[in-house]
Amino acid sequence: MTSTFDLRTKLSQALRTGHATDLDHALSDERDFIKDLDSLRSAAVLIAITDRPDDPGVILVQRPDHMRNHPGQVAFPGGKIDPDDKDAIHAALREAEEEVQLDPAKVDIIGPTDRYHSGSGYNIQPILGVIPPDLPLIPCPEEVDDWFEAPLEFVLNPKNQNAHIGEWRGERREYYQINWQNRRIWGITAGILVNLSKRLDWLS
Structure with missing residues (x-):
């Protein structure tokens, strides 16, 4: 049976090893469509991994259709980094609490991973953390229509990550x-x- 310590250690070691490798050329991003990277607004999202024995999941939210940015899309809990936020971790935890009532004290922070520069105008810092399974999350109706947990192994498997071409x-x-x-x-x-x-x- 996998404990929080075991999962945290595994994720932490894999993340640290991965970031010791130069993958910048292979990472997904939208910076090629951004004229001025310095103009991007700072944001943070929480990648909350559930500590399930042998089958960890990741928490995702479904945005309402009426939202101005990314309506109806699936997202991580998160948003803009406010002036009162100490850092990206604080912002990600604050947003997760506001959006789905995820208690920050329940999140075991592992650390940041690769930033994502979006064509919609954000410099996004993802924060990786581990949470207990089956927390009673409650969506804030103004920001979240629904939330769900997808198997981590499935969403991180390259076989399930399909490349598409569109126009925006x-x-x-x-x-x-x-x-x-x-x-x-x-x-x-x-x-x-x-x-x-x-x-x-190690998960792919």
Whole structure:
């Protein structure tokens, strides 16, 4: 049986080993479509991994259709880094608590992984952490329609990460998509998962 310590140690070691390897050329990003990287707004998301024996999952949220940015899309809990936030970790935990009432005290932070520069104007810092399974998460209706847990092994498996080509703002764009059950995980969220899978290659 996998304990929180075991899962945390495994994730931490894999992340540290992965970041010791130069993967920048292979990572998913949208910076090629951004004219001024310095103009991007800072944001943070929480990659919350559930400590399930032999089958950890990742918490994802479904955005409402009425939202101005990324309506209806699947995302990680997260958002803009506010002036009052100490750092990206604090922002990711704050947003997760606001969006699904995830108690920050329940999150065992492992650390940051690769930033994602989005064409929608954000410099996103993903924060990896481990949480107990089956927490009573409650979505904030203004920001979250629903939340779900997808198997980590499935979303990080390159066989399930499908590359697509589309058009956005008149430009040809490549993006990733992961289909799990009736959920379409694509764009920024899928890109972050693709990057994480390259860092945590022990799961692929």
